[in-house]
Amino acid sequence: MPKTVGIDLGTTYSLIAYHDAREGRPKCIPGPYGSPLCPSVVSVDKDGSIIVGQAAQRRLLTQPERTIYSVKRLMGRGPSDVQDELKIFPFRIDPASKNVIRVRLGDRIFTPPEISAFILRELKSWGENYFQDSVERAVITVPAYFNDAQRQATRDAGRLAGLEVLRLVNEPTAAALAYGLHEQKRGKVAVYDFGGGTFDISILKLISTTEGDIYQVLSTNGDTHLGGDDIDNALFTLAREEIRTQGVDLAAHPETVQELRKALIAAKHELSSADRATVKFVLPDGGAQHNSIYFREIGRAEYERWIRPIVDRTMAPVRQALADAKLAPAEIEEVVLVGGSTRVPLVRRTVEEFFGRRPHAELNPDEVVALGAAVQADILEGGVKDMLLLDVTPLSLGIETMGGVVAKIIPRNSTVPASAQELFTTGVDNQTGIDLHVLQGERELAKDCRSLARFQLKVPPGPAGLARIEVRFLIDASGILQVAARDLRTGEEHSIEVQPSYGLDDAEVERILEESIEFAEQDFSERQLIEARNEADTVLRATEKALTREQAEAPDELPEEERRAAEDAVAALREAVAGSDYKRIRALVDVLNQASLPLAERMMNRALATVLEGKKLGDV
Amino acid sequence: MIDAEDLERRFHSLSWKLHPDNFVRASENERQLSLDRSSQLNDAYRTLVDPVARVEYLLGVAGMRKEGTKKQQTPPELLEEVFELNESLDELRDARASGGSAAPTAGLRAKLETAQHKFEASLAGLDQELARVSAEWDRALGSGADDAAQIKLMERMNEVLNRRSYIRNLVTGVRQELVIRDR
Numbered sequence: 180m181p182k183t184v185g186i187d188l189g190t191t192y193s194l195i196a197y198h199d200a201r202e203g204r205p206k207c208i209p210g211p212y213g214s215p216l217c218p219s220v221v222s223v224d225k226d227g228s229i230i231v232g233q234a235a236q237r238r239l240l241t242q243p244e245r246t247i248y249s250v251k252r253l254m255g256r257g258p259s260d261v262q263d264e265l266k267i268f269p270f271r272i273d274p275a276s277k278n279v280i281r282v283r284l285g286d287r288i289f290t291p292p293e294i295s296a297f298i299l300r301e302l303k304s305w306g307e308n309y310f311q312d313s314v315e316r317a318v319i320t321v322p323a324y325f326n327d328a329q330r331q332a333t334r335d336a337g338r339l340a341g342l343e344v345l346r347l348v349n350e351p352t353a354a355a356l357a358y359g360l361h362e363q364k365r366g367k368v369a370v371y372d373f374g375g376g377t378f379d380i381s382i383l384k385l386i387s388t389t390e391g392d393i394y395q396v397l398s399t400n401g402d403t404h405l406g407g408d409d410i411d412n413a414l415f416t417l418a419r420e421e422i423r424t425q426g427v428d429l430a431a432h433p434e435t436v437q438e439l440r441k442a443l444i445a446a447k448h449e450l451s452s453a454d455r456a457t458v459k460f461v462l463p464d465g466g467a468q469h470n471s472i473y474f475r476e477i478g479r480a481e482y483e484r485w486i487r488p489i490v491d492r493t494m495a496p497v498r499q500a501l502a503d504a505k506l507a508p509a510e511i512e513e514v515v516l517v518g519g520s521t522r523v524p525l526v527r528r529t530v531e532e533f534f535g536r537r538p539h540a541e542l543n544p545d546e547v548v549a550l551g552a553a554v555q556a557d558i559l560e561g562g563v564k565d566m567l568l569l570d571v572t573p574l575s576l577g578i579e580t581m582g583g584v585v586a587k588i589i590p591r592n593s594t595v596p597a598s599a600q601e602l603f604t605t606g607v608d609n610q611t612g613i614d615l616h617v618l619q620g621e622r623e624l625a626k627d628c629r630s631l632a633r634f635q636l637k638v639p640p641g642p643a644g645l646a647r648i649e650v651r652f653l654i655d656a657s658g659i660l661q662v663a664a665r666d667l668r669t670g671e672e673h674s675i676e677v678q679p680s681y682g683l684d685d686a687e688v689e690r691i692l693e694e695s696i697e698f699a700e701q702d703f704s705e706r707q708l709i710e711a712r713n714e715a716d717t718v719l720r721a722t723e724k725a726l727t728r729e730q731a732e733a734p735d736e737l738p739e740e741e742r743r744a745a746e747d748a749v750a751a752l753r754e755a756v757a758g759s760d761y762k763r764i765r766a767l768v769d770v771l772n773q774a775s776l777p778l779a780e781r782m783m784n785r786a787l788a789t790v791l792e793g794k795k796l797g798d799v
Numbered sequence: 800m801i802d803a804e805d806l807e808r809r810f811h812s813l814s815w816k817l818h819p820d821n822f823v824r825a826s827e828n829e830r831q832l833s834l835d836r837s838s839q840l841n842d843a844y845r846t847l848v849d850p851v852a853r854v855e856y857l858l859g860v861a862g863m864r865k866e867g868t869k870k871q872q873t874p875p876e877l878l879e880e881v882f883e884l885n886e887s888l889d890e891l892r893d894a895r896a897s898g899g900s901a902a903p904t905a906g907l908r909a910k911l912e913t914a915q916h917k918f919e920a921s922l923a924g925l926d927q928e929l930a931r932v933s934a935e936w937d938r939a940l941g942s943g944a945d946d947a948a949q950i951k952l953m954e955r956m957n958e959v960l961n962r963r964s965y966i967r968n969l970v971t972g973v974r975q976e977l978v979i980r981d982r
Contacts, residue, residue: 653835
């Protein structure tokens, strides 16, 4: 029975979890190294094969031009949006990128959804390995403050990974689900989610009704470009400056940047529990002073001074979310911390001071979002029937009107699904199309809001003002916009051509899927070939050893036909291994196993016999 | 006037039945219906739970929602404050135009904050007025009052909404200016 999973597709780490029906709780699935944390790092090998996770992380140091981290920062954004990011992140954006970013890894080019799809596929394989069954459906989490384009990009990534995405769930809400199940609490809860690249604050009400527990989001706010990465970058900027005073300009040595970053991140982690941490970094060919090492002790007080502005930035969305929920900080009964960056002591203190109560962090801040996604997956599959999630859309939806002003049609923090209808008509005689520009954001002017898409409504020709086209905007439970149009005079549903401003349109996703199936076949075949060759290797060596021993120990017991059959099988297998047909290799491995079975049995019996001989008759 | 708790209870109860979560494995038709109905439910709740939206909706249905002109909207008792506010905002714009800092000076800030508090107090007053008129309306309905009485009440509600809308725009404008800080 294929399992439905919950996936946390994070900036720094990604995780996969499922709901264990027997134990009645969600659990994270471990990867090949035993940890459920899969670093969100992707690397492309010279032969084109894709490496994800811990193995890719090592390549950040050895082959940085083929490796990418924090790709979540690029999802649903256009090339012009990310120019600031490029100053601190080594993203290699292809100059041919138009409205979709294309990233260069080695000599291949990928869009961010494709790269995220590699991570999802890796997690999918963890799940399939764990269940020994296929994984086809998933709930994937997104930052609550992700806009429509960012959500669509995530959904596209799921599709590209061969997953049916049942729902996108907001990360703080998922955490609330996991927390609620764990703690069985009721009341008003604030979830403060500070991850690697994004910050979210959600205010929820947990209510018990006769039908079950309702998790109702009252408001949500955040910053999709504020996270632990910013702390890392602040440390990096400072370190780079200090190194410059030692006479070394790191700009001239880009290959060492990742080493320094790694050392700084280690120090950051240390400073979550210790009072001081040391950074040791070997300088690339010594500077004027020929100091070959950058040695820096960082004290807690100094560290907190540096990162205070970053932590303070999280408080403005918190205040806004409370204002939108019409609540004062003291009215919040529980505060939950989510995300690795909440391990920083300054963050915990700041949150505690603001709400006047100690925040909860009993659940592992790295795992809680994935666990919550697994719970939601179970709800959707009909497993859990007494929990209901009522989430909201984080940004107001609007249409551009005359003068470049935005008319809001669905306000922010509206419970989803949410809809609005607008009536449109023509302005001039025989006008055949009405152009619509849909945006998300809170500002007055279209140019200050986030462009989602442009549509054109086809109108039958006629005098100005006669046409009556009703457009229905619907934001679904995943927070993604659907648009439908109806000609009120004819009752006909009109088709709408959507031009997404920052994403892949359906045709492109299809194309990538087709191409990737080819590549997937290739990648898949390559992996199968490697595995098949390994199996062949093992059985060849074992057979050789056995044959040699048999010759040495009991040459009379080896029948001629058997020896010949075994040797023929060995020769055939060797030939197949030299080729690239993994199916053939596998088949011949089977043949060799069969041919050498009597040999193996005899060896076994002899071994037993020697053991038995050594014992007294009475002991057997 | 509405019993907020009762409204919420009904909202939750209907949500259990209509929410798309229950229809993930259902047919395409059921899924779309669930999406439509639950969005209607959410929109309805949003309209009913907010007293101002509720009155707007009521007036809209009765065809009595008419936005007034600016002149009609400015509450006479606030004329002076509005005048002073416009002066402050002009000062701020001049400062910016001549290349000064974008953030208001301390003196201007104080003036703007005073204006903001005054207008917020007015808003609170208007909300109370709206609640009072709404209660009268409920009573009028209950006692089977004639159309003329109902129309008069609705006109009064309309007036309050217009003033409220005007003052709220003022408050938003002031808040936006105050939020601007020098980086």
